[in-house]
Structures are given as C-alpha cells and as structure tokens.
Amino acid sequence: MSKQSINIQEQDLHAYVDQQLSPHKVKAVEALMRKDPQIAIKIHQWQQQNKLIKQHFSDDDCDEMPARLDINRFNKSHLNRSSNMPWYYSLVASVLLMLVSGVIGWYLHDLSSPTLKPRISFVNSAISAYEVFSVEMLHPVEVSVDKKDHLVQWLSKRVDHPLKVPTLEQYGYTLLGGRLLAMKKGRPAAQFMFEDNTGRRITLLVSKNPTYNDHDLLFKNEKAVNAFYWMNSNIAYSVSGKIQREELQSLSQGIYQQINANKTQQLAGL
Amino acid sequence: MPEFSVQLEQCIPALRRYAFTLFYRQEEADDLVQDCLERALLKQALWQPNSSLRAWLFTIQHNLYVNQLKSKARKPELIYDTDSLVNPLEPHQSDVLMRDIDFCLRQLPEDQRQVLLLVTVEGFRYKEVGEIMDIPLGTVMSRLSRARNALHDLMNGTVQPILREVK
Structure with a gap:
C-alpha cells in the first residue's frame, strides 16, 4: 500500500x-x-x-440539416463583404433585393396555398370539435378544472407549446376543463371549454403547426357556430361558440390579449 | 490542410448536437448554430490554423449562448411525462431498472450537463472545456464529478427527479 x-x-x-x-x-x-x-x-x-x-x-441523429445551416449558401455573401467592393454596394444591393422580394411577396401572399389552406382547415376543425363536444352533458371535457395545473401541463406537453388558459370570469364564463384532440395528420390540439351560468359553452382550440403564418383575427360562420381565429408564431387559436358574433368577438379579443399579455402588440383590425 | 469552410462544415453536426442539449428544441438550437457559423465566417481571420477549429467554434457558440441567456432572462420550461420514467434501458445488464439516460441527463443542472457532454460526447480535453466555457480547470473537474454522481443517483432512482405528475 x-x-x-x-x-x-x-x-x-x-x-x-x-x-x-x-x-x-x-x-x-x-x-x-x-x-x-x-x-x-x-x-x-x-x-x-x-x-x-x-x-x-x-x-440520436439530428433532424435533416436545414438549408439555413448550409454554409455554402451564406458563405458567398460573407466573402463578398471582405472583397474589394465598397461597403455601400452590398448595402444598396441588399436594400434593392429586399424591395424586390417584398413586392413579389406581397403579390404572392394570398395566392400561396400553403398559407391559406391550413388556416381554413384549422378553423373548420375547431368548429367541428366545438360541435362534437359542446353538446356533451356527461363528458364535455377529459380533464376537469379541479385538476387545472395538471391539465395545462399535460396539454402544453402534447401540443409542444407552453399554453396559457385565459380567465373569462369578467365575461361570465368559467373554465370546465379541456381535452386533447388530433387534427388532420395527427397533429395534437388542445381544447379548453368554458361555460356561462345559463349553460352556453365556448371552446378555445390551440394547435401548433410550422406552416401557420401570423395573421390577424379572422371570422368564420358555419351554420349556428361562430368562430374567431388567429395565428401567431406557428400557433393557431380558435374561439368557437353558438353565441352572437359581437359577444364572441369581445371574448376573442380578451383571450388574445391575455395570451399575449407579455407582448405589446395590440389586436389589429378590430 | 483543408479549406476553412470545409473544416467548418465538418463541425456542424457536433455543434448542432451540443446546441440541441442547451435548448432541447431543434429550432432554437439551429438558430444558435446559425449565429455561430455566421460569426465564425466573419471572424475566420482570428482563428489560428494550427489550433483546434472545433474548440474555437464551441467557444464562439458557448459565448453566443451565454449572451442570449443574459438578454432573454428566462429559458423554455421543460415538462415531462411520467412515461419517460418507465423506459428501461438495457435492463438485462443490470438488476436495477435503469431510467432512460436522456431523461436523466435533462434533469442535471445545466452547468454540469454541459461539462459532462463536452467531455464524453464531444471528446474535449478538460483544459479545452475550461477554455470553451471560460472556467478554471478545478471548476471543470468539480462539475464533472458532481454530474457523474448526480447522474448515477438519477439513473438508479435514489433521487426523485424534479418532476410534476402529469397525466
């Protein structure tokens, strides 16, 4: 030793x-x-x-290499920066490029189906899900409000986004609970259900999808169901209910503001 | 000696792999890697060709990450499902039901996990880890030691992970 x-x-x-x-x-x-x-x-x-x-x-292989990490793509622009070209050349060029792509983008905006399709499909799903579950007397929700923390954690995990449940007491609605739903292609969505003291119900549906582009509050009516919906950073929200458009609109605005409470942006177009 | 960009390209998978464990979200990890690559290309004159490019890139990426933390204030919260607990790994090798390695690594304090992964996965020397993270060698060693002991306890269930029961 x-x-x-x-x-x-x-x-x-x-x-x-x-x-x-x-x-x-x-x-x-x-x-x-x-x-x-x-x-x-x-x-x-x-x-x-x-x-x-x-x-x-x-x-644990990473996902396929995204194009934005292909250095051959941005290598050139960086090399140009150190070339003999005066600095303002590249500045002028990028401003021009921005203008041109902005103009093209503007014209393509509503023509490109990848942005238009998912939002319509989303709000249709939201309305169907409202119709199916809002009439349920025994099981309107999967997890009830007495396990709210549990519900929010579970659905946040499944939707893969930290969810905020708005409080709608000031509008006369209380949370009943929520459930997990599958959108088309199996994408998970969270549905929260609220009820007022007369038994009227509204639902908030939240789902994540990388093809969702940001846009302002939109309205859709399907038979007796009204729905407002918007998309924010790849997350789509829809508030649906068999209530007057005006009332649903103020509820939707309230929900929007609560969800975006830490952001300064205001609800545009209303 | 291959061209700078060729060498740079070879390091991308490792940068992504490590960045992923900082966020556990691919999107944010790739944002960081992209920043790192852009910075490396801009500053390539500062790299000394006889030194390790990998270590240099990891240092850049680490600094960018630290700055980002300072500006962000809070990091994404991770929420786990108890399902991940009952995922025995190689149960035939041990009598103890081992917890999933990935789950346990995520439970480690970040500074310990960083050191452990830079050493084991990326194969850096202790000295290099100190340079990348800008910490003294003694700190590297104590974090490594704490990481290994904590990981052992987590894997064998002697420590309950910080976990909220979810359905």
Whole structure:
C-alpha cells in the first residue's frame, strides 16, 4: 500500500475514465482498482455512463440539416463583404433585393396555398370539435378544472407549446376543463371549454403547426357556430361558440390579449 | 490542410448536437448554430490554423449562448411525462431498472450537463472545456464529478427527479 508512489486523486479517476490520464498514472489507477473494489466499482459505473451517453448521442441523429445551416449558401455573401467592393454596394444591393422580394411577396401572399389552406382547415376543425363536444352533458371535457395545473401541463406537453388558459370570469364564463384532440395528420390540439351560468359553452382550440403564418383575427360562420381565429408564431387559436358574433368577438379579443399579455402588440383590425 | 469552410462544415453536426442539449428544441438550437457559423465566417481571420477549429467554434457558440441567456432572462420550461420514467434501458445488464439516460441527463443542472457532454460526447480535453466555457480547470473537474454522481443517483432512482405528475 505504501508502495504507491504516485498520489492518485479523484480527478485522476475521471481522467482515467475519459482516457485523458497520462500513461504513467494509468498503471497506478489500475493498481488502485485491484486493491480497492469501491474504486473499481465507481470507475466501472462511470465507464458505463460514458458508454450510455455516447450511445444515446450516436443514435440520436439530428433532424435533416436545414438549408439555413448550409454554409455554402451564406458563405458567398460573407466573402463578398471582405472583397474589394465598397461597403455601400452590398448595402444598396441588399436594400434593392429586399424591395424586390417584398413586392413579389406581397403579390404572392394570398395566392400561396400553403398559407391559406391550413388556416381554413384549422378553423373548420375547431368548429367541428366545438360541435362534437359542446353538446356533451356527461363528458364535455377529459380533464376537469379541479385538476387545472395538471391539465395545462399535460396539454402544453402534447401540443409542444407552453399554453396559457385565459380567465373569462369578467365575461361570465368559467373554465370546465379541456381535452386533447388530433387534427388532420395527427397533429395534437388542445381544447379548453368554458361555460356561462345559463349553460352556453365556448371552446378555445390551440394547435401548433410550422406552416401557420401570423395573421390577424379572422371570422368564420358555419351554420349556428361562430368562430374567431388567429395565428401567431406557428400557433393557431380558435374561439368557437353558438353565441352572437359581437359577444364572441369581445371574448376573442380578451383571450388574445391575455395570451399575449407579455407582448405589446395590440389586436389589429378590430 | 483543408479549406476553412470545409473544416467548418465538418463541425456542424457536433455543434448542432451540443446546441440541441442547451435548448432541447431543434429550432432554437439551429438558430444558435446559425449565429455561430455566421460569426465564425466573419471572424475566420482570428482563428489560428494550427489550433483546434472545433474548440474555437464551441467557444464562439458557448459565448453566443451565454449572451442570449443574459438578454432573454428566462429559458423554455421543460415538462415531462411520467412515461419517460418507465423506459428501461438495457435492463438485462443490470438488476436495477435503469431510467432512460436522456431523461436523466435533462434533469442535471445545466452547468454540469454541459461539462459532462463536452467531455464524453464531444471528446474535449478538460483544459479545452475550461477554455470553451471560460472556467478554471478545478471548476471543470468539480462539475464533472458532481454530474457523474448526480447522474448515477438519477439513473438508479435514489433521487426523485424534479418532476410534476402529469397525466
């Protein structure tokens, strides 16, 4: 034991596990492991950890490389910056480019189906979901308001967005609870249901979709159901109910403002 | 010596892999990587060709991340499902029902997880980790040690993860 001329410390054990230990200490650590089973176990555990972690990250391939990380695309613009061109050339060029793409974008805005289609499909789903569940007497919701925290966490996780449930007491509506729904293509959506003291119900449907473009509050009517809907940073919201358009509008505005309470933007177009 | 951009390109998967563990959201991770690549291209004259480009890039990315944290105030909250608890990994190798490694890593304090992953996954020397994160070697070692002990306890269920029961 006293033969141990090299003093081994905990950091040497880590270095051994990570193969960063200088060769003359490796032998000393191995000798120590033979002598002290506790140390041998600890080292074995750490080696197992390393193995699991490495395995996990080698299996866990990232998504396909997005185009914005293709350096060949932005390499050129950066190289140009350091070229002999006067700096204002590139400035003028980018302003022109912005103007041109802005103009093109403006004309394409409503023609491009990827932006138009999902919003119509979204509000239609919201209205159908309202019709199916708002008439339920026994099971209007899956998780009731007495487990509100639980409900919000669960649905936030499934929708993959931190959800805020608005309080609508000042409009005479109280939260009943919520449920998880599947949109087309299986995308999860959260439905929250509110009721007033006469039994009228409204629902708030929230779903995430990368193709949702931002836009202002829109209105849709389907038979007796009115719905307002908007999209914000890839999240779509719809407030649906069999109530007057004016009342639903002020409710929707209230909900919008509560959800965006930390943002300064105002509800445009109303 | 391959061209700078060729070498740079080879480092992107590692930068993304590590950035992902800072946010656990691909979108935000890729934002960070993009910033890092842009910065690296702008500042490429500052890189010394005989030093490790990977370590240099990780340093840039780490600094960008720290600055972003300062300006953001709060980070995205992670919410887990108890399902992830009952995901035994290699149960035949151990009598103990091991918790999912990914779940347990996420439970580690961020500074410990960063050091552990830079060492184990990215294979950096302790000294390089200190340079990337701008911390002394002693801090690297103590974080590594705490990370390994905490991970062991989490994996073996001696410590309850910070977890709220959700349906």
